[in-house]
Amino acid sequence: WIKLNTDGVVSVPNGSTSVGRVFRDHCARWISGFIMQTGEESMFKIETKAIFEGLKITWDFDFRRVEVECGNALIVEAILTSGATNSRMSKLCLIHQFLGRDWRVHLRHISRGHDKVTNYMAKLPSLYCN
Numbered sequence: 449w450i451k452l453n454t455d456g457v458v459s460v461p462n463g464s465t466s467v468g469r470v471f472r473d474h475c476a477r478w479i480s481g482f483i484m485q486t487g488e489e490s491m492f493k494i495e496t497k498a499i500f501e502g503l504k505i506t507w508d509f510d511f512r513r514v515e516v517e518c519g520n521a522l523i524v525e526a527i528l529t530s531g532a533t534n535s536r537m538s539k540l541c542l543i544h545q546f547l548g549r550d551w552r553v554h555l556r557h558i559s560r561g562h563d564k565v566t567n568y569m570a571k572l573p574s575l576y577c578n
Contacts, residue, residue: 449474450511452502453558454518456486456494467498471506495520496539499527503546503553512551517558524557 451472456465470481484501486494499518506514518524527543547553 449513449515450479450506451476451515451517452499452506454495454498454502454516456491456498456520465494467494467501469498469502469505471502491520492523493537493539495523496537496543499523499555500539500543500546503543507546507549507551514551514553516553516555518555519558521557524555527555 451474453470453472454467455469456467464485465487466483466485468481468483471479473479484498486497495518499516502516503514526540527547530544
């Protein structure tokens, strides 16, 4: 198994948005992590993009057992209840298509306090920008 944690942040003072992602192995050891600044306007869109891009990366690197943890319960619910299939949001539809591939993906909601590393990484761009 590989674990993917995602978090999105909107910096109110300067309006910037960023996404943090962390990949860990089945023993919770660090594999990789990165930050991406986005031009998205809502937290829902930012975190949906984070999940989609993370799934894309795990598929491209040939991981076939993935556990995705997200701090946004609304996104998790939309994906798990197949709300993504009828969504007008393209990233939700793409996530649903990814889940239909030949691999095992577990998606679950976690509280933001349980993933301090990803939350901190997502905040890095706003900490160093004026």
